[in-house]
Amino acid sequence: MHPSSNASLINSSSSELCPTGSHVNCALRYEMMAYISRVNYYMLIINSIIALGGILGNILALIVINRKPLKNTSSSVFITYLALFDISVLAVHMFTLFMGHFRLRNLLLYCVIIFTTDLVTFCGIWILVIITLGKRTFDNA
Numbered sequence: 292m293h294p295s296s297n298a299s300l301i302n303s304s305s306s307e308l309c310p311t312g313s314h315v316n317c318a319l320r321y322e323m324m325a326y327i328s329r330v331n332y333y334m335l336i337i338n339s340i341i342a343l344g345g346i347l348g349n350i351l352a353l354i355v356i357n358r359k360p361l362k363n364t365s366s367s368v369f370i371t372y373l374a375l376f377d378i379s380v381l382a383v384h385m386f387t388l389f390m391g392h393f394r395l396r397n398l399l400l401y402c403v404i405i406f407t408t409d410l411v412t413f414c415g416i417w418i419l420v421i422i423t424l425g426k427r428t429f430d431n432a
Contacts, residue, residue, distance in 0.1 A: 338388055342381045349374040349381075369422045376415035383408050 352374045356367045387404055 335388055342385045345381045346378050349378045369418055373415060373418045376411050379411040380415060
C-alpha cells in the first residue's frame with residue numbers, strides 16, 4: 292500500500308474498524324495501521340532493491356564464470372548451478388513479496404510458492420556443501 296493511500300484508510304468508515312464505538316481506541320488503531328502500512332511499503336522497496344541487486348550479481352557471476360578460460364573447470368559447473376539456484380531463490384522471494392503486497396490469497400499458489408522456495412533453497416545449500424567438500428578433498432590430495 293502506497294503511503295499516500297493512508298488517508299483513505301483513516302477516512303474509512305469507523306463501523307468497519309471500530310465496532311465498539313470507542314473513538315480513542317479507533318484513533319490509535321488508525322494511527323498504528325497507517326504506520327504499519329508505511330513501514331511495509333518501504334520494506335517492500337528495500338527488499339526489492341536487495342533482491343534485484345542479488346539477481347544482477349549472480350547474472351554477472353554467470354557471465355564471468357562461463358568465459359573461455361574458466362569454463363572447462365569442474366568448479367565452474369558447481370558455481371554456475373549455485374548462481375542459477377540463487378537467482379531462483381531471489382526470484383521466488385520477489386514474487387512472494389509482491390504476492391503479499393497485492394494481497395493475492397490463493398491457497399494452492401501459496402503452497403506451490405512455499406514448496407518452490409524450500410526446493411531451490413535446499414538445492415542451493417547442497418551445492419554449496421558439495422563445493423566446500425570438493426575443495427577440501429582436492430586441497431588434501
